Amino acid sequence: MLGSAVLLLNQNYTPLTTCSARRAIIMVWLGKAEIVESTGLVVRSVTMTFDIPAIIRLLMYVGISYKWNIQLTKQNILRRDHKTCQYCGENDGPMTVDHIIPRSHGGEETWGNLVCACSACNNKKGNRTPQTAGMILIKQPKKPNIRTFLFHNKGHIHSTWRTYLKIY
Ligand SMILES: [Zn+2]
Known part of the structure; x- marks a missing residue:
């Protein structure tokens, strides 16, 4: 509350x-x-x-x-991305927040580095960048207006x- x-x-x-x-x-x-x-x-x-x-x-x-x-929270990332996986377009089922550049590669907690991803894509991508994982973002994320x-x-x-x- x-x-x-x-x-x-x-x-x-x-x-x-x-x-x-x-x-x-x-x-x-x-x-x-x-x-x-x-x-x-x-x-x-x-x-x-x-x-x-x-x-x-x-x-x-x-x-x-x-x-x-707008506070950078998991809920707000999912809202911005309309609970749609930004890799495959799936919009059903539980969604996770993916670090595009993984934290272990220096990726930060920013609007530009966090996207909504389905568990399948998140698992497939693992601890890799989209380039090395061969995955393409539907659109480049940014701070919402x-x-x-x-x-x-x-x-x-x-x-x-x-x-x-x-x-x-
Ligand atoms: Zn997906």
């Missing part, structure tokens, strides 16, 4: 980024932001109860250099976000 995403709006109501509910609650508690929409859920500490927000708004305007931040990312994952965003993200 505290890990669920909260939409963060600038002081002028334009979307800036998403953050964890934990961070959002802290920002509200520190007086840096206010709750625009609540999820209706609460989290309790020993002495206090906090609303879990769906959307918060900064009380001070920040410059547009603020970048959208936040609007595209959210648009393709409507089910995963709080319904109240749509007004602010202009997703219909």
